[in-house]
Amino acid sequence: MQRFQFLSIHSIFLFFLFASSCVTAQQRQSNISLGSSLRPTTNSSWLSSSKLYAFGFYPRGNGYAFGIFLAGIPEKTVVWTVYRDDPPIPSNATLLLNTEGRLVLQSAQSQVTDIANQITGSASSASMLDSGNFVLYNSSGEIIWQSFDYPTDTILPTQRLLTGYELFSSVSETNPSTGKFRLKIHRDGNLIQYPTHTEDAPAYAYWSTGTGGRGDHVTLNLDVNGHLYLLNASGFNIWSITEGYPTGGILYLMRVDWDGILRLYSHNLRPNGTWSALWESSKNKCDPKGQCGINSFCFTNDKKTDCSCLPGFASVNQGNWTSGCERDFILESCSNGHGPVKVKIEQLEDTLWEDGSYLDLSETTKEDCQQACLEDCNCEAALFKSNDRKCRMQKLPLRFGKRDIGNGSKNFAFIKVGIASSDVNNEPRKEKKCLRTGLIITLSCVFGASILVFAACLIFIHGYQVWSNRIIAGNGNFRFCEDIAPVSFTFAEIEKLTDGFKEEIGKGSSSIVYKGIMMHCNKFVAVKKLEKVLAEGEREFLTEIKVIGRTHHKNLVRLLGYSFDGPNKVLVYEYMSNGSLADLLFTPEKQLNWIERMDIARDIARGILYLHSECRTQIIHCDIKPHNVLMDENRCAKIADFGLAKLLKPDQTNTFTGIRGTRGYVAPEWYRNLAVTVKTDVYSFGVVLLEIICCRRCMDQNFPDNQIVLQDWVCQCFDAGDLRQLVRNEEVDLKQLKRMIKVALWCILDEPSVRPSMKKVLLMLEGSVEIPIPPSSTSFVTSI
Incomplete structure (x- = not known):
């Protein structure tokens, strides 16, 4: 409970007064007339008629806060707070019910802040009711505003x-x-x-x-x-x-x-009464998700909660677990070119975490899960549950960790940590001798077994090819229902699953998209007919298809199959039931709230980061825009068309002058005949991030002249320190809004080398790193 030391009012008097007034609490009131005022150090509050509740100032930090509190008990318990996230109020401030009928907080510099800014009309009087409700009345005696309508943490x-x-x-x-x-x-x-x-x-x-x-x-x-x-x-x-x-x-x-726990309290108003x-x-005090910061988990210690870092991690800010934990070693990236990194797996039992896996392995064992993470340079942690035998490969950070014992399922978290030199060089001599002896025996066994395994693989591969060809040639039970991709289809099969290309769901300058259904597994698909495809021959086309088909990430639309019958070039993708991000952002009745939009921004960043840094073959998307971000049934954002930059003719990737709808997203280097790099996608992402923040197109003639180009308008607002108008009347976290704007402004810098990498962008979006002030807005060049 929020408690502040306060001079006690006689509890016996309050007990009898409160007992007789419970039923008529709403009618008992203290009238406050226009022109009445409060100061923190003198007349600091307006009391209810029973003197149980007060509306006014109370101490907070090195100043004061303003709200409603229980004044009639020894512990001043705050039940409602005004502008709770603002700095403490100085002692020279004044609360005033002015002659205009407005309840305002006025500073010594005559700055005025409305306390009841939702009011309709003007107030004629106010009252602090015995129920704890502060109300404003109009001239007819009707309530036009009340604190009960805007609770903070208490009912x-x-x-x-x-x-x-x-x-x-x-x-x-x-x-x-x-x-x-x-x-x-x-x-x-x-x-x-x-x-x-x-x-x-x-x-x-x-x-x-x-x-x-x-x-x-x-x-x-x-x-x-x-x-x-x-x-x-x-x-x-x-x-x-x-x-x-x-x-x-x-x-x-x-x-x-x-x-984070919801509690019902009682307080006996007799002498020496306390809260219960x-x-x-x-x-379980660890049930609320987020008790501890990222990469740390919650556990109870003698009925008190505490936090502990993952193995190989250290607290970012000692004494403040909200900041979470960070690695105490540097894990090199997959593409560092310096050979294998010395890492090992640390096992953490009986903990639960948020599942943000980029890859799931089914029907596996605890040992296989541990080894799979160790061998995958993208894997930073893996989660394994004994009841479903599924291994969930994770990227950091891990969130919402807590100790979980006795739920019937054994949970394991495998964490990749660095190997200290002492771990490598100071092994017991006996163990090293055993290793040498075992190595000789193992090599002999492996040599003989490998011959048998090689022969078995040849037989299996031949049998699988015969079986799969029979499936395709038979009744159309397409293999990707078995989660194998990409799969080759005949054009006749494509016509069958789209019912003769009956339902068109999208169209671009180089393709038309149709809706199809796989009858065997009752699964919808999106079928894209390509035009202007590379004329390098079937082998090159299929090579590119396989490169794209090997990309697996939860924020990429998955390529399931293809068809290459003569002039007909077709790609088969998973179907996204919620359409494109453009539909949600630019259709007023579909618009998402602030939290949903920020999650989508991070999803897009993760998908681009995967294309840039985590694929075997680096992929530059070249056309990041809301129309190419699709939403699945859970409104998870997935990037589409990330393979078309490889598959289409050069005149469709070297310039975007012929592609409508992409003006404004194109980085300046396109127009300067400079080399196109991953920083081109960073620029486009910055523009999309601004659209996500502001829920409007990057170029819109319906706005005033100085707001038509979104980037220019954002720069003006940022330089003026007025970001609130970018989100109009929407309730947002202003600190987060400023952080997101700074990220976008860094992304759309004119010079590619100064733009951050997508990895840095994602860290900034997640709040893991500090974001410096971007260069002056004069550094920005809008591409039109």
């Missing part, structure tokens, strides 16, 4: 949390700023807890009432007897979270505490 008796609204935890018991956890009531009636900076997805939820689908416009309610429950639009109780407790001299409140937690959403 008081008779208060409701409405559908779509959220409570956010505090940073700590003494810091009321927005913390790491939130509680949201969804339109379908489900009350769910999530980490703060995540989308509303089941993968991020860590507690819920499980009442989805039980009603519409559901509200969370708390009665004066501690009964916490959900009501639907017709007033029917669909779920009781608590059943209620004794009344009479007892105050209840519900709070999302700083540790009657109910909590979880007994």
Whole structure:
């Protein structure tokens, strides 16, 4: 609980007064007239008639904060805070209900901030009610604004949390700023807890009432007897979270505490009464996802939570686990050219993590999973569960780690760490001698066994080719249903799966896309007919197809097959049911919220990074734009057409003057006949990132002249220090907004060598590195 030392008011008096006023709490009030004011050090608060609640200033850090708190008990418990993420208020500030009917906070420099900026009309008076609700009235005595409609982390008796609204935890018991956890009531009636900076997805939820689908416009309610429950639009109780407790001299409140757990508290107003937690959403304090920072996991130690780094990692900021952990060694990249890196696998048992795998291996063993990660230079960690025998290969960072014991399944995390020189040079002599003896025996066995294995492989390959050819020549049960790709199809088979190219779902300057279905596995596909394909012959075309087909990443649209029958060149891709990013960004009724857009930006960056740095053959996309980012059924962003830069004629990759819809995304070097590098994609990504941030096209004639070119407008706003107008009235994290703008501005620098790599871009998007101020906006050149 947020507690501040405060002079006690006689508790006996409050007990009797509160006991007699519970029913009529909303009617009891203290009238506040226009022109009334408060100062932090003198007349600091307006009390309710029972003097239990106060609306005013209270100490915070080296200054003051402003909100509603319980003044009638020894511990000043804050229940509502205004502008909780702002710096402390100085002692010379004034809160004023001015003669214009506005409730404002006025600084010594006459800067005015509205406290009730959602008000309609002007206020004639105000009241601090005995319920803990601060209200503003118009001249007719009607409530035109009330604090109960805008809760922060606490719900008081008779208060409701409405559908779509959220409570956010505090940073700590003494810091009321927005913390790491939130509680949201969804339109379908489900009350769910999530980490703060995540989308509303089941993968991020860590507690819920499980009442989805039980009603519409559901509200969370708390009665004066501690009964916490959900009501639907017709007033029917669909779920009781608590059943209620004794009344009479007892105050209840519900709070999302700083540790992410939802609790119901009671306070006995008799002398020497204290706060007691009657109910909590979880007994395990490690359940809230994000208790510890990246690359660290939560565990309980003597009923207290603590965090521990992964093996081979050290805390970024000692004493502040929110910062997470980082490697205590340097792991070289796959393409360093310096030979194998000395690494080993450390095993971590009984921990759970967020699964962000780039590759899953099924039907494997713990030992095989460990070895697979060790041999894959892209793998930085692997997760293995004994119940499904699936190995999930991971890139760092790992998130939402916690100790998990006794759930019926054995969980392992295999972490790749560096080998110290002592590990290599100081092995016991006995062990080295055993190794030499074993090596002689092993080599003899391997030589004999290899001959048998080689012969068996030849027989298997021959049998598989015969079998697969029969499948293709038979009834059309296409092999990619078995997760083998890319597969060669005849043009007749392509016509069959598209029903004669019946349903067109997309069109570009070099291709038309049709929807198809594989009847054997009931799987939709996207079939792209290419034009202007390289005329180098079938062998070269198939070589490029195989290079692209070997790319496997969750943020790339997967190539499943192809057809190369004479003049007909066809590619078969997985089908993306939610269309393109352009559809979601530029269609008002489909627009995504800020958190969803930021997740999409990071998804795109991960996909481009894979193409640039993690493929066996480096791929430059050459046409990054929202139309080439497709969304799957879970709204995961996947880059499409990343292989067409290789497959199309040179006149389709050396210049984009003939491709409509791409003006504004093209890097300046295209027009200067300079070499095209991966930094070309970085530029295009920067433009797309600005579109994601602002939900508008990079060039739009519908805007005023100085805003037509998005890059120019963003530079103007950044130089002026006014980024809020870029997102209009949308509620966003302003610090995150500034960080994202800086990332985009670095990406669209005119000089390619100064732009960051995609790896650096991703680290900046994830908040893992500091972002310096980009060069002056005069360095930016818009490509039009």
